[in-house]
Amino acid sequence: MGVLLPLKYPLSIKHLAALLNLPPRILVKSFLSIQPILLIPESDDEPVHVVHTSLRDFLINPTRSGSYFINPPTCHLSIAIACLQIMKKNQDEFWFIEDEPLSYVCREWWGHIHEALSDGKAYWLAIKIMVILYHAFHYK
Numbered sequence: 001m002g003v004l005l006p007l008k009y010p011l012s013i014k015h016l017a018a019l020l021n022l023p024p025r026i027l028v029k030s031f032l033s034i035q036p037i038l039l040i041p042e043s044d045d046e047p048v049h050v051v052h053t054s055l056r057d058f059l060i061n062p063t064r065s066g067s068y069f070i071n072p073p074t075c076h077l078s079i080a081i082a083c084l085q086i087m088k089k090n091q092d093e094f095w096f097i098e099d100e101p102l103s104y105v106c107r108e109w110w111g112h113i114h115e116a117l118s119d120g121k122a123y124w125l126a127i128k129i130m131v132i133l134y135h136a137f138h139y140k
Helices: 014-022 026-034 054-059 062-068 072-089 091-096 102-117 122-138
Strands: none
Touching: 014 026, 014 072, 014 102, 054 062, 072 102, 072 122
16 A cells, blocks of 8 residues: 555556566565555456545554554655666656656656655655665666
8 A cells, every 4th residue: 555655646567566566476476455445446457545544544544543653754655765766766767758668757856856855854865865866877
């Protein structure tokens, strides 16, 4: 759930798997365990949706969700790091973006970093992000 809630828009199983660097079957198996709260399509090319929009509000409220709490800044940081890794891997293809995962990460990576920095640990996160950016784009 931590990967689905912070996304700017729903992604397909195939695209989520690319973002997370996982085989689609592993992702589907993981999602099947929480199927009552997800709309899991039959095709890996269709987007996965959270059934109830109020679920997000519940999960990001530590008082209400208790042990099910999902920390949005932490989730956004994880997605931002995944975005940067995909961008590094595909940096020669930025001008010819036809692949949806690459298109998503090129458009949305900064938004995830911005949301990650909304945490009170912004200084630590900013340093970590700068180190990741340095290593991603300065070492060949």
